[in-house]
């Protein structure tokens with residue numbers, strides 16, 4: 001039978017699960033207003049630069065936003081240009097040279113979904129050609145990319161949104177609101193991870209059978225990267241090499257940073273240290289497959305990050321925010337809060353003392369804390385907020401992007417936010433490569 005105390009405790013622990021409705025994606029935007037209704041002839045005409053896995057995925061999502069039309073696609077592999085026509089029709093203009101797209105007047109905005117080493121140049125060229133830009137994460141490949149992209153956005157006045165979709169997620173918006181309302185007290189730590197245990201998870205993407213210097217525009221793919229002979233592996237599995245990708249930090253930590261910065265409002269860490277190694281995927285790559293990193297935030301919390309591509313289990317991704325009165329966890333399409341208010345009385349440890357001493361301490365204690373907590377230990381609480389089935393933060397992010405393209409109001413994730421997230425992530429590589437603690441000024445976005 002449940003006595004009163006047990007009942008109250010059980011009731012306090014009961015799961016309160018609240019569904020977050022999908023139409024809330026509109027409310028997730030922090031600054032831009034919802035897109036105005038679109039007239040039939042009032043399309044935003046877009047082009048895709050980099051039609052690989054993410055570029056094709058992004059475009060499919062972008063085209064779900066009312067009033068968006070795809071006009072052109074640029075890519076360095078012929079098979080992806082041909083598949084773009086299969087997906088979106090023979091009328092779609094395709095080219096290996098994105099400058100042909102930028103020269104067209106009928107294109108309002110571009111999606112940049114190239115490998116990381118092309119993000120800066122493709123975004124800047126696009127803005128200078130008068131196009132608005134949705135640039136995939138990580139915004140930068142080199143630290144010098146950040147100020148150049150920020151400056152290009154300011155001087156052209158074009159819309160530039162970075163593609164960390166969590167910034168538009170209803171789940172992260174709810175987490176932000178919960179933290180600000182004091183749901184877990186004062187934040188002191190964030191622990192986040194992204195573990196995988198598969199070949200594809202470790203970036204072993206399939207190389208098409210026709211990959212060759214004829215079907216792949218290798219010089220264009222290389223861009224500013226060191227000139228080496230054609231390599232199908234490096235072309236299709238570029239994340240494994242620093243020349244094009246940014247390691248697990250640029251690929252995955254950056255999502256954990258954008259989530260942490262959005263939820264906490266922090267601009268970035270001041271100090272970072274990383275370790276790890278290449279433990280399993282020894283296939284010629286020059287970046288680690290296990291990385292652990294620690295960061296100090298001036299707001300008074302620490303961030304601990306982990307990526308493990310050999311995790312011995314299923315893929316898992318999550319963030320836990322630890323506060324003085326509880327924890328908040330983001331995982332899947334849900335955010336939950338476990339709350340344990342701080343005790344009102346400190347308690348005592350007296351059994352090893354003499355009986356007389358125990359008696360005296362007890363009497364003093366009772367005087368200082370006269371009423372024991374009326375319900376026994378503090379009540380625990382648990383709340384969970386789940387996004388409705390099928391909810392997509394990528395859709396919300398594109399919805400917000402196109403709302404800004406129409407309204408010319410600030411985007412939800414601008415270049416400063418994108419640089420702060422990617423700049424913080426790349427501190428891990430810097431620390432790992434130098435075997436040293438590294439410092440960063442998050443306000444000025446500079447290595448110290």
Ligand SMILES: NC(=O)c1ccc[n+]([C@@H]2O[C@H](COP(=O)([O-])OP(=O)(O)OC[C@H]3O[C@@H](n4cnc5c(N)ncnc54)[C@H](O)[C@@H]3O)[C@@H](O)[C@H]2O)c1
Nearest residue numbers: 050051052053054055074075076077113114116136137221
């Ligand atoms: N937001 C997310 O959740 C998310 C998820 C996956 C990837 N991404 C990002 O998207 C970007 C692309 O990743 P991916 O997995 O699609 O890679 P991918 O290799 O599948 O596709 C990249 C494509 O870019 C093309 N390309 C290279 N240089 C080019 C150039 N100069 N002009 C035009 N096309 C060029 C390549 O031919 C290739 O088809 C990366 O920066 C990655 O970090 C973001």
